[in-house]
Amino acid sequence: MIGRDEILGILEGYDPGRIAIGVIGSHSALDIADGAKEEGLPVLVVAQRGRHRTYAEYFRQRKKKDGLTKGFIDEVIVLERFGGIIEIQEELRRRNVIFVPNRSFVVYTGIDRVENEFLVPLFGSRNLLRSEERSEEKSYYWLLERAGLPYPEAVKPEEIDDVGLVIVKLPHAKKRLERGFFTAASYREFREKAERLKKLGVITEEDLARARVERYIIGPVFNFDFFYSPIDGEIELLGIDWRFETSLDGHVRLPAGQQLTLPEHQFEPEYTVCGHASSTLRESLLEKVFDMAERYVEATKKYYPPGIIGPFTLQTAVDKDLNFYIYDVAPRTGGGTNIHMAMGHPYGNALWRKPMSTGRRIGLEVKRAIELDELEKVVT
Structure with missing residues (x-):
C-alpha cells in the first residue's frame, strides 16, 4: 500500500492555485466533472478509445461562434485501454491532478496497482477500496459486522x-x-x-x-448517497437512488404466466445495471439511516485509518417491518449519482441551499481544502 506520507510528499510539489480534478471516463465521471466545474476547478478525463467520444466530443467544453460556452470537460486524455493510466501518472502529477476514484477505475486498473503503483493523490480513502471485493477476508461484510450494522446473513x-x-x-x-x-x-x-x-x-x-x-430481503431497495467531510467532521446525506437492471426490470413487467413461458436463454433475468432513478425516504426512517452512516464512518476510522473520506453509498433493502439491511457498500462515489448532476440531490440541495450533487460536493471539499490549506485531510 502506498503510504499516505508518500502521497502528501507528492502533494507538496503541487501548485495549490492550479489543482485539477481527474477521473476515469466511465461510471460517474460526468457527475464528478460537472461538479468540479461548478466549483471552478479544471477537469481532466482519462478515457479509453472506443468509449471516449462522450467526454472528448459531446460534453467537452467549447466556445460557440456567438461567444456562448457549451460543455464542462476541459481536457481528455485518450488511452488504448483504461489500465494504461498507470503509464501516464507522471503527466497527471505534472498537471496537479487530484484523482477521484470510481468503480471503473478500480476494476480496469486493478486494485493491486491502485494500492501500490498509482502515485497520484486520490480524493478519498485508498485503503478502503479493496473492501468492496466480496471475496476479500476484510470485505465490507467484515466491516459491517464490526460496526454492528445489519446485513443479510450468509447461507451455505x-x-x-x-x-x-x-x-x-x-x-x-x-x-x-x-x-x-x-x-x-x-x-x-x-x-x-x-x-x-x-x-x-x-x-x-x-x-x-x-x-x-x-x-434475500424482500422489499424496496434504497442506495443512500452520503458524504463525510474530514474538514468539518460531519456526515451529510446528499441523496437516494435506486437502479434499473437488465433484464430483471423487463421480467417484472411481464405477467407471471408469461414469465413461465420464456425460452431457456431468456428464463433467468440478469442484473446488469443500466440506469438509476431518484428517490426520497419517509422522514420517520431517516434517523435509522443516519445511525447506520455514523456507525460505518466510526468503523472505518478504527479499522481503516484515516477512515472514509468524501462520498460513500450504503445500498440497502427494507423488509416489511421497516428494518434496513445493507447488502452492498461503495466506499467512493456511487454509480447512481449522475441523476443528480447539475440539479443536485434533494437532501444536499436543502442542506447547502443550492444545487449540490455528489460531484459538486467533492469539488466544494477540494476547493475548501485548498483555501483552508488542508488538502492533506482529503487525499490518500
Missing part, C-alpha cells in the same frame, strides 16, 4: 431449504464489471440454475465456488 448452499429465498452474488463470466447474480429458494433450484447459467456462459464454476450466498 446446502442450507437454502431451511432458510428460504437467497440471492447468489458473483461476477458475470464475460462482463466482469457486471453481475451474474441469481436467486434460489431451494438447494435443488440453486444447482439447476447454476448449471443453466454456466451453460449459457453467464457464470463460471470458479466464480460460483467463491460466490456470496445470502438471505
Whole structure:
C-alpha cells in the first residue's frame, strides 16, 4: 500500500492555485466533472478509445461562434485501454491532478496497482477500496459486522431449504464489471440454475465456488448517497437512488404466466445495471439511516485509518417491518449519482441551499481544502 506520507510528499510539489480534478471516463465521471466545474476547478478525463467520444466530443467544453460556452470537460486524455493510466501518472502529477476514484477505475486498473503503483493523490480513502471485493477476508461484510450494522446473513448452499429465498452474488463470466447474480429458494433450484447459467456462459464454476450466498430481503431497495467531510467532521446525506437492471426490470413487467413461458436463454433475468432513478425516504426512517452512516464512518476510522473520506453509498433493502439491511457498500462515489448532476440531490440541495450533487460536493471539499490549506485531510 502506498503510504499516505508518500502521497502528501507528492502533494507538496503541487501548485495549490492550479489543482485539477481527474477521473476515469466511465461510471460517474460526468457527475464528478460537472461538479468540479461548478466549483471552478479544471477537469481532466482519462478515457479509453472506443468509449471516449462522450467526454472528448459531446460534453467537452467549447466556445460557440456567438461567444456562448457549451460543455464542462476541459481536457481528455485518450488511452488504448483504461489500465494504461498507470503509464501516464507522471503527466497527471505534472498537471496537479487530484484523482477521484470510481468503480471503473478500480476494476480496469486493478486494485493491486491502485494500492501500490498509482502515485497520484486520490480524493478519498485508498485503503478502503479493496473492501468492496466480496471475496476479500476484510470485505465490507467484515466491516459491517464490526460496526454492528445489519446485513443479510450468509447461507451455505446446502442450507437454502431451511432458510428460504437467497440471492447468489458473483461476477458475470464475460462482463466482469457486471453481475451474474441469481436467486434460489431451494438447494435443488440453486444447482439447476447454476448449471443453466454456466451453460449459457453467464457464470463460471470458479466464480460460483467463491460466490456470496445470502438471505434475500424482500422489499424496496434504497442506495443512500452520503458524504463525510474530514474538514468539518460531519456526515451529510446528499441523496437516494435506486437502479434499473437488465433484464430483471423487463421480467417484472411481464405477467407471471408469461414469465413461465420464456425460452431457456431468456428464463433467468440478469442484473446488469443500466440506469438509476431518484428517490426520497419517509422522514420517520431517516434517523435509522443516519445511525447506520455514523456507525460505518466510526468503523472505518478504527479499522481503516484515516477512515472514509468524501462520498460513500450504503445500498440497502427494507423488509416489511421497516428494518434496513445493507447488502452492498461503495466506499467512493456511487454509480447512481449522475441523476443528480447539475440539479443536485434533494437532501444536499436543502442542506447547502443550492444545487449540490455528489460531484459538486467533492469539488466544494477540494476547493475548501485548498483555501483552508488542508488538502492533506482529503487525499490518500
